[in-house]
Amino acid sequence: MTERDEHSSTGTVYxxxxxxxxxxxxTVKASRLLSSADVVVYDRLVSPxxxxxxxxxxxxxxxxxxxxxxxxxxxxINALLVSLAAEHxxxxxxxxxxxxxFGRGSEEAIHLSENGVAFEVVPGIxxxxxxxxxxxxxxxxxxxxxxxRYLTGHTQDDELNFDWxxxxxxxxxxxVYMGLANLGEIAARLIAAGLSASTPLAAVERGTTPAQRHxxxxxxxxxxxxxxxKIGPPCLIIIGKVAGLAGTLEWWRPEQVVKNQDSA
Ligand code: SAH
Numbered sequence: 440m441t442e443r444d445e446h447s448s449t450g451t452v453y454x455x456x457x458x459x460x461x462x463x464x465x466t467v468k469a470s471r472l473l474s475s476a477d478v479v480v481y482d483r484l485v486s487p488x489x490x491x492x493x494x495x496x497x498x499x500x501x502x503x504x505x506x507x508x509x510x511x512x513x514x515x516i517n518a519l520l521v522s523l524a525a526e527h528x529x530x531x532x533x534x535x536x537x538x539x540x541f542g543r544g545s546e547e548a549i550h551l552s553e554n555g556v557a558f559e560v561v562p563g564i565x566x567x568x569x570x571x572x573x574x575x576x577x578x579x580x581x582x583x584x585x586x587x588r589y590l591t592g593h594t595q596d597d598e599l600n601f602d603w604x605x606x607x608x609x610x611x612x613x614x615v616y617m618g619l620a621n622l623g624e625i626a627a628r629l630i631a632a633g634l635s636a637s638t639p640l641a642a643v644e645r646g647t648t649p650a651q652r653h654x655x656x657x658x659x660x661x662x663x664x665x666x667x668x669k670i671g672p673p674c675l676i677i678i679g680k681v682a683g684l685a686g687t688l689e690w691w692r693p694e695q696v697v698k699n700q701d702s703a
Contacts, residue, residue, distance in 0.1 A: 450477075450524035452551055454544045456537040456563015460486040460648035461573075464564045472561065477527035480519065482542075483510075484535030484673055486648055513543060517550035524556045535673075537565040541591055541616045565589075567614040570646030570675045574653055575688030583680040584612040592618025592625055592676070599624060607632035612679035619674040622665060626658045629678070634658060639682035644670045651693040655685045 453472050458464035465473070473479070473492045480500045481490065493499060500519070503510020511519075523530045538544030538560060551558040567589055571578050578587040590606070592599070592615045599621060606613060607629050618625055619642070630636050636659035643653040656664030658678065665674075 450527045450530055451557040451559060452520050452524050452530045452532055452547075453559050453561055454532045454534065454538040454548060455561040456542075456565075457481075457485045457489045457533050457535055458564040459536055459566045459569035459646055460488070460651075461569070462486070462488040462492065464569055464647060465489060465492070466561060466563065469561050469563060472529065472531055473533070475529060476531040477529045478523055479531045479533055480516070480523070481533040482535055485533050488648075489533075513546060517547055520547060520551060521554045521556055524551075534563070535566070536569070537563045540565045540567075540589060566616065566646060566673070566675045567677075570643045570651075571614075571677060573647045573651060573691045573693075574641060574643055574677075574685060575690055576641055576677055576681055576685050577688075578612050578614065578677070578681060580681050580684065583684075585610045587612040587614060589614050589616065590618075591616050592621045597621075599628065601628075603628045603632035607634035609634060609638070609680065612677065612681050615676040615678065617672075618676045619665070619670070619672055622676065623662045625676075626661045630658055638678060639680060639685070641677045641682040641685050642668075642670050642674055643677075644672070644674045646675060649693050651691075653685075655682065 455469045455472055470492060474494060476493060476497045478498050479493050480502050482502055502516050520530060520532060532547060534542045534544055536542060548558055548560060588611055590613055615625060638658045640658055640661050641653055641655045642665050643651060645651050652670060654664045654668035654670055
């Protein structure tokens with residue numbers, strides 16, 4: 440019997456985007472799948488409010504995954520999904536934000552496909568869309584940004600070997616995921632590549648959740664501002680002229696929703 444026969448499954452694995460935190464940002468499909476899941480494999484970044492939707496009867500398997508602290512190696516997660524699909528009709532693989540944006544959802548989909556397991560991808564609101572909306576910072580805006588680029592600030596070998604000249608485009612908004620630890624280097628490289636040191640920047644922690652906190656600075660003052668505001672992970676960084684709109688379009692005030700989140 441080949442490994443494929445052994446695991447030949449009747450179940451489907453749903454690679455579901457949980458959005459950035461606010462459960463109201465789940466898609467209708469994600470919400471429906473979560474409430475009828477047989478088993479859920481979830482990441483660290485999935486908010487407790489989203490986890491609350493899962494029926495008490497469905498086992499929840501934690502797959503870990505913090506940027507520097509991978510609890511379960513990717514190969515193990517891949518194998519786990521294949522074996523769960525052999526036993527359950529509906530396996531929900533729940534990921535923060537969108538499964539196909541810095542979420543390794545595509546790696547899991549490739550593995551499932553190679554093993555003959557049926558899968559579906561349910562897009563989620565990525566941190567970029569969620570955080571920018573809740574901060575009132577549009578990612579594009581006529582006259583300020585003609586495009587937007589998502590970038591990871593953390594690479595496997597921790598070398599930021601990007602084409603900095605190309606990234607230093609004053610007309611393009613840069614959204615940096617996992618960029619907190621390397622913020623100083625990112626800002627310095629962008630300035631060295633020609634982006635103005637006074638380019639606005641916003642850093643938001645736990646965006647769209649009641650614990651959302653943010654600070655606004657410039658490329659030059661970014662590290663100082665983030666340190667002073669004690670911004671921690673998960674943190675999204677928005678760089679570009681649009682970040683200068685922060686404050687003018689604010690509509691969401693998380694501090695009204697929750698108190699005593701400091702130790703959360
Ligand atoms: N697939 C996810 C991204 C996973 S990478 C998505 O589409 O959003 C994890 C990084 O996403 C974090 O380090 C952080 O940079 C960002 N992130 C995810 N949720 C966030 C949130 N609620 N607030 C701020 N940043 C967040």
